[in-house]
Amino acid sequence: MIYILTQNYPSEKDKYAMSYVHSRNLIYQEQKLEFTVVSMVAVENYYFEGIKVITKNNFLALIKADKLSMKDIIVSHAPNLKNHITLINKIYFKVKKVIVFFHGHEVLKTSDYYPKNYKFNKESYVKLILRDLYDEVKLKIMKQFIEKLTRADKLTIICVSNWMKKHAxxxxxxxxxxxxxxIINNNANQVFVNSHYHLDDESLADFVTVRPLDVSKYAIDLVVKFAISNPEFKFHVYGKGEYFNYNKLPKNMKVINEFISQKDFPALLNKYRCCLMPTRLDAQGVMVCEMATxxxxxxxxxxxxxEEMxxxxxxxxxxxxxFFSKNTDRDFINQLSSVHDSxxxxxxxxxVLKEVNLLKDLQKK
Known part of the structure; x- marks a missing residue:
């Protein structure tokens, strides 16, 4: 059995939660891998789109009952100290292999990489100090964890980009x-690979942005600057947050607060001329990779x-x-070709099939 540890997982109540894990799990399922997801925040066991999800307590019960064996593989996405590492330290010597995915924050010092919060969401000085102290402990324990499992020949690390490896x-x-x-990139959902962009005759707006509004690394402020600098264009923003409770919404911008399922995304993109997706930090940027694909x-x-991706x-x-403070013209957008070899x-x-092959090879040993 493969046990896939995640802090959160999509459900009917929250379909966005760590969706990049769910996207690859659907492929695992198609490839006949036998696995169970362990969600650290789930309060009851459930199924989501055919994927079995169990609670942390349920997984602990399996450990207590000594149900894990040397045939089992543990996969951990973005491991944290409180849940993943504590659990894995209890069981790594009982299982065949531990595969750890580094996606970002779990191996980065926050104050060195993440941009400051927006003013309306500003963190207190005490909170910042406590965060830095936590990061010191986090990185020290993570290093010890990696060294220990490496000595035991139990660990494989997967980084989603060369950038991630370098900074980890x-x-x-x-x-x-x-x-x-x-190094294995996150995959684009098949709906973006199996079809291709074509602009509808009646578009909704010129630019579309899909972003959490209140997280400064996703730079909705740059989208606003660009809209103000280009009043002749129309902008649609899909996202939730309080940003525009504290900042003025440009006249040429509309915010749409609604969930978009991945299967419906391509049809939505066909209604826009260009995706505007600035960022201040990413380990890969799955959504923008899907849009580009x-x-x-x-x-x-x-x-x-x-640049790597x-x-x-x-x-x-x-x-x-x-660039986001400058005026541009429609010719600039038209010059961006949709014909490429990538x-x-x-x-x-x-x-993700590289992950599947790795898991299947381990199961054969």
Whole structure:
């Protein structure tokens, strides 16, 4: 059995929760892997789109009953101290292998990487100090955890980008030449791979942005700046938050607070000329990779990781931050081609099937 540990998981009440884990699990299911998801915040066992999800307490009961064996594999996504590492330390010697996915915050020092919160969401000085202290403990324990499981020949680390590996190494003080690791990007949902962008005759607006509004790393303030600098364009923003309770909404911008299922996303994108997706930090940026794969013109930020992921997509423009304060014209958008050779970069063959093959190989040993 494969046990997949996550802090949260999609449910009927929250369909967005760690959806990048669910996306790959659907492929695992198609590939006939036998697995169970362990959600640390679930209060009862449930199924979501055919995926079995159990609670942390239920998993602890399995451990207590000594139900784990050397045939079992533990997969941990974005492991934290409170749940994942505590659990894995209890059982790593009882199972065949532990596969840890590094997605971002779990191996980064927050104050060195994450932008400051928006003013209306500002954290207290005491909270910032406590966060830095926690990060010191987090990184120290994570390093010890990696070294211990490596000595026991129990660990494989999967980083979702070379950028993630580089900065995990810097923050943890780990030489990745001395650990077993792989670079495997998150996959794009099949709906973005199997179809291709075409602009509807009647578009809803020029630009579309899909972002949490209150998280400063997703830079809704840059979208606002761009809208103000380009009053001749119309902008639609899909997202939730309080940002516009404290900041003025431009006249040419509309905020739409509604859930969009992935299967409906391509049809929605066809109603817009360009995706406007600035960012201040990403380990990969799954959603923008999906948009680029689909073929719609995309504007995102010129970050190292964005260049790694999207530098070879001719429908993607990597913008410096000052770009969002400038006026542009429709010709600029038209010049972004939707014809390129990178559509398969985030296909399941190049991403999640590598994980499937790793798991199947381990099960054969």
């Amino acid at each position: 190494s810097l923050c943890l003080g780990i030489d990745f030449k001395k650990v077993e690791y792989k 689909y073929g719609i013109p995309v504007i995102t930020s010129k970050l190292e990781v964005c 999207l530098g070879d997509f001719t429908n993607v423009y990597l913008a410096e931050e000052d 559509f398969n970069k985030f296909s399941i063959e190049n991403t």
